[in-house]
Amino acid sequence: MGCGASVATDKSVVNSTTPVNISSPTHPHRSQVSITNGEKGQQRIQALDLVQNYFLLWLDGNLDESNEDFQNSIKQLQLAVDTIEKFRDANECLNYISSFKKQKAFLIVSGALTENVVPRVHGMSQIYAIYIFCRKKSKYEQWETKEWPKVRGVFTEIHSICASVQQSARECDDDTVGITGELESSFMYTTFFKEIVLEIDFDEKKTIPELADYACQQTVYTNNKKELELINKFAQEYHGNIDNNSVQWYTAECFTYKMLNKALGNLDVNTLLKTGFFMRDLHQNIQQLHDEQLNNKDKPFPSVAFRGQTMTQQDFEIKIQPDKLMSYNNFLSTSELRNVAVRFIRRKLLSDNTKIGVLFIITIDPSIKSVPYARIAKFSKFPDELEILFSTHTVFRIRQIKEIQEEEMKIWQVKLTLTSDGIDEELSALTKQIRMEITGTGWDRMGLLLWKMGENDKAEQVFTMLLEQAPDDDNNKAYCYHCLGLIKRNQGQYNVAIDFCEKSLAICEKILSPNHPDLATSYNNIGAVYNDMGDYSKALEFYEKAHKIYEKALPPNHPELATSYNNTGGVYNDMGDYSKALEFYEKSHQIYEKALPPNHPDLATSYNNTGRVYHNMGDYSKALEFYEKALKIKEKALPSNHPSLATSYNNIGQVYKNMGDYSKALEFYEKDLEITKKALPPTHPDLAISYNNIGLVYNNMGDYSKALEFYEKDLEITKKALPSNHPSLATSYNNIGLVYKNMGDYSKALEFYEKAHQIYEKALPPNHPHLATSYSNIGQVYNNMSDYSKALELYEKDLEITKKALPSNHPDLATSYNNIGLVYNNMGDYSKALEFYEKSLKIREKALPSNHPDLAMSYWHFGSINEKMHKYSEALSFLEKALFIFKKSLPPSHPHIQSVRNAIDNVKKKI
Template structure:
């Protein structure tokens, strides 16, 4: 029923949406505080007020320690190590100042280094904040602090030296950059201006346009979020490399631009940018370079989100072909490619190919990832979706429950991935005729997504649509109609006019009208669904199959009009 929630990946990481939550608890009294400045942003340039700082990366690093002394050699050495990895480091000596700053973060993920003495009090109070991604305890007594730290999943480790912390943050930084793959529908925000600036400077300037480079460098220094070494690198060496080299090199530009495009939801602009990057890449890189695969994959993601699945398949297959030639046989990016291709086949109705692709992805992930890695859950989730579509509901339920179990172990209680699992389990129960269980699962999914997403996000539409379908089969038709229309309103405002999800909404509305015996309205809705479906789905797609039974017509997985409906209208 409705849309199943699939997980799309580019480099083996599923995406997520941060919830917005303010920290309101008062801290326990044992927390020490020091006099003097409580927060220091380590940079060689002036510090902007926190309220107006522009965050140009996907994450922030904060460091809380009552004994921080920036004049000490050890502290300076630690910063030197960290600044090779992170552009912006904000340090605190006062716990409450740190919490206040942390609670104001809206979109970025936060990595936190905390002393053992403060961590044992503050971490249990703040670890559930959704913006807080990872915690690293830096102390002098590892055994003492491992006792309390081991009970909190976000604590990545207890360390007595800065170098292993740097290695751990490096891994998490790469994960954070790679995970920015979901496109939300929040409209254009101020970050779009950054995109225009970098696009003009990096991809469109003339070779002698040193003025533009100077403007870019000055702007970067003003933002106070970019390492000075990286700024100097651009300033001194820009003309030594091609624009695409600067885009794909592991500096701040790549991660910042990805973050901008995936958050603004401007598909046409994202597509234009990625196609331009692909053209430049083809001119400057060898034919089997992994960066070309990334370009194909990024373009495919845009087409996937606008429902043009035939184009997506071609792009994902090109990315896979390059990765097969350039990467080791068990590389995680291969699993990501198989995963994405499987999702496309699933949407095209080629379920045997979809299942084969997802099983290959799962096999690779089982060989290379830890058992509770989030991508393992993504594979089980997507395999469950295929079993659902071929009517093997017991297998679908088993796969989705495996995904949910893994996600409950690794995610916070209100993580959107949990909502996806509940939605998918609800869909299975719905088709098994267990409507009370289905309704409970879908309502739980909606509750989570309401906390995590904007009020007009298409994922909320999926929840509303699913709940409406359950109410329809429970005989509460007016309630059902209210929910499916709410889903339609969200989709109409946020999706292209021929998106498959709009066809699903028209079909859902039509099926409710049909059960209410309002046949003319039902026919109109189903004709609109069919019109969209014939434009975007292949001729042999199961959703276009002619229904063979009256009751089948009301099932939201079927779009093709049944001639029985016209006969019913004629007989009225």
Template sequence: MGCGASAGSTRTNSASTDPQPTTKAVVTPSSSSFSTLLNQQLDSNRIPKRDRRTDTNEIIQNFLLIWLDAKTDESNEDYHNSIKHLRRTVNTIKTFQDTEECIDYISKLQNEKAFLIISGALCQTVVPCIHNMTQLYAIYVFCRKQEKYEEWAKDWSKVKGIFIEIILICNVVQQSARQCDEDSIIITGISSLNKIEPSFMYTQLFKEIILEINFDEKKEINDLTDYARENLLGLIKYNQGEYNMAVEFYEKALDIYEKTLPPNHPDLAASYNNIGLVYDKMGEYSKTLSSYERSLEIRKIALPPNHSDLAASYLNIGSVHYSMGEYSKALSSYERSLEIQKLALPPNHPDLASSYSGIGLVYDNMREYSKALSSYERSLEIRNIALPSNHPDLAASYNNIGLVYDKMGEYSKALSSYERSLQIRKIALSPNHPDLATSCNNIGSVYSNMGEYSKALSYYEKAQEIWKKSLPPTHPHIALVKSNIDIIKKKL
């Protein structure tokens, strides 16, 4: 996080480019197979998503994929290749050429969620008829002219993108299915990681991966058990804002990996990345940069040049350079991340939003506010399409837009954005999460600039209370909010 001065008070920039820690299963040389427990994540405060192997038909069990196209030719080789790709992602696929038959089928679904691929020729007439059906979770428009439907799609939240290649749809269907799975978990009462008992979470996730690994030696089970315990506890403590304990657990997990994996294994890169994430939250930026650079070094050797994890590393390194005030280096890293992501990901993938957000942060601090606002708004646009309405990354985008309006002196717009950010964070985060304090501090800054000092003091004190509970006493934000409170008290 970086700080920017305003008239008489100090705002706190949102760490909207921070990724979420990753958790992976131990792989030992004699293991014949392994399952990735939790995916690499590229943005702050995401609940990690499970990543099942794509060579099983049980990848997505409670969903079905529906394909509606009046001109489908089942004898066509391209059609069969497309179905083959899709079956690697979802087990059940239903195809329709008749619109009414398709709509009737969706309306009668009871225990399954539907993902719909629809042709460009039909989307504008069919989507308005089915968009509000609870059985329908996501819609993907498959056409030859992407630009023809992009503006129209913005009005329909379930439309996850316009695609010209089936392989891109497969990738996004996987992500949507995982998100749908998470939404189902939330309904049962588990709304965030910090509300889950560590023993329960560990048991459930451990059980999932243990069933997919073939072991020859007892030592491998012990290694897996130790690693999973340390890494999952690190993840839980990270989400609870207990960063000193989180880094301790992650370093123990790294030590286990270094003893069991080759020196340039991608999972080692993930462990270094996790440690960097925690140091970043603690404000220890030199340690953060060292961990991120080691992670990138491994990924350059182990992964293809346009792999999305490389983009994640550049994104993280850019975030640290930004926090250290090295804006030209930050901009270079963010742009490199965006360059890779545009090649590797669909156009509305949330990771693209992270890079746009990072670029906006740099322009913001370079006082190029129109460029900053443009980047932030592009980031928010993608997130509104790709993420649930109360996702923490949306809060980060609103916070960043508020920062720009604040610096431009448009305080009513700034306050509106900050309040929307705080509203989302109250739903999505734990009561003492440091990002809640960020929102409170920034709202206090606006009220200070508007001359409403009693309201400003109230929000600053809320920020101080949360940061004292969630951050080390030497963290710069502790001093920041104390300074803001002292300034306001002199004006009352």
């Protein structure tokens, strides 16, 4: 293993949110719902459970929890469903059901409350099944009709309800196995996860008890004696795929089945890491059975399998298209029997008639080796269903779609065939690049995968473990330091990142020749951290060291050289030296043109980077030219609903927004939104970003009600898709705060800015630069409210963090001083304002090129305050300096140029 992969500074413009983009933290452990009295119900539904997505509710006005029969009934029901809530009041129960959106509820209702409750709850989407529990069945049989299809029956004994609830729970579990159209990122990442766990040699003496402990910690199991006994039995008796042990535990439909499939569906990294060894064993067990059964001439394997599923009309139209691919992340249950699949569809449609039924007919070709599959009926709790279980990540080609009449139902019949990685070019092309980037073997590959997924805390745990195991002065140790440096950079802990990168470099310098490309990689990565810290001279120093090695060690048209030029161009772009940035981006582009085919997406990215420079320069026509070149390549090279196309539409929309052409901006943002809605699931964070961008346009147009409408759509998705302390949620709150600030509703603005700030405080270290930005945002509101003492207090907190987190010559520190100067200026304390303006100017003069626009802004401020102090000659001198820089660095039509000219004219009249 070398000292690490090179990190390019990606300067591509992507869907933007304000004020900053912060790396994703790991998913927190979320509290579950236990068996408690209904009076506290509203506080208990926080998020989707790690284990299940359904609850059992028992509504009876005369519930007596001390009654022995009732306690025995609860124990029996717990064998079917983990979470039970009890209610005595009908209104409270209905309010509780209304409070959650994704979970499904099974409702046991007493005979006495049936007439009042069933008509009120039957139409609620959250209700999956209703069980009427009474002493005299004949009194309530009128509810067992087609008019009330969610009523599963009238019961006089609890064990009959248990059997029916168990069937409903199984249907709900199976319905969480989601289809992905084409290949989505979750499919690719869980594919890589599977590949990696198959090559890791797990220590089962450690991993089995860890999974058992993790399952016991889930609140949903803490009061479930039967499930806890099962977990303990698993810890004592599980022994991998010996004697089909893993298949037996999977078909037991206990915590193993629920946690693993839920984690695969939700891409829950924490749970995937805990269940990784079980996933490996189950896959290998299916493979073993597959080999045995396919070679059994006495009992030929069936050529067709059936699966019944229900889908929304929208999902069906997006994901089920002729000749397209569809896939499953999870272990996939099918049946040899058509009527089993049809029966499943019928029961699902009875409970939810808003969906459509889909019967998948899967042709099984033994020559296709994409994933193993096996008969598992003899291990199943439902042997009559003749189940065939496929391992994870099945990919099918859709061959035929046909609407059919199935008894009293109209359903869609979809014929599928398995595809193979070896022959399916689309599948191979979409995963090839990322697979190449996840280098190494075993746990180091796992660490890289987690890093690429933004799971920095988990990746840090893996590489810290590997570091402890690595010998001194070994290249493995250098690699671990390197990766930890990348992680700390993503976490905004730049000083720690530099420390790790330098430790990696020290080892690489000992074990590698002076011109080894991996040494260049170390220099490159250190340069990237300094670039993030705003120390551009240091960044350039290390990028140049890296580049000298690349020039000697690599052929002149190697893509790494193009990356090196790109990184240097990125520094100059950040420094505001756009001519230099263009020079290096052009060198990078020339190599890409020679090394890549003309329709390669990387060439589109190169055009995009150049467009970004022109965008920053305010030369929107040039930016548009390069963005459109990028778009032209993407339209040829990518599928029509590829998310990268949506990004191009977004970039072009940004140009039109900045040009003030809001109707054009909306046109392109809506194209972006149209693709994003088709390409991604309805709770995907990228969809939230698309809504956010449209909100930005309406905000700029002054249509604040429309802006709020789209920002709230953004917020709704973000709250569903991300953990409650995710920084992107803070960004959503920030945007809504921005609208209220623009509307002059400062109390509302503060409410949302403070929500954002609370998340930043939880999610980020106390000296993180983004926390400083949050203080600055709140300070701006108080400044606008003329509460200058409060604004000053917040700006000083911003300054305190910025001074600790960033180097003394960082441009952001200059901005902090500038903001404090603005407050003193508004207070009429011009001498104090000048003091802070001077500190700001001093940094900018050192840190920025002489023609940087921010330097001109400082001179403009000096000119303005000197005019207020009646020092007209000094004011004129500073304003002319500002104009000189603006004319050099900005296009002639830029509004700043005319504004400063107007200010100069005003001062000249006063002299």
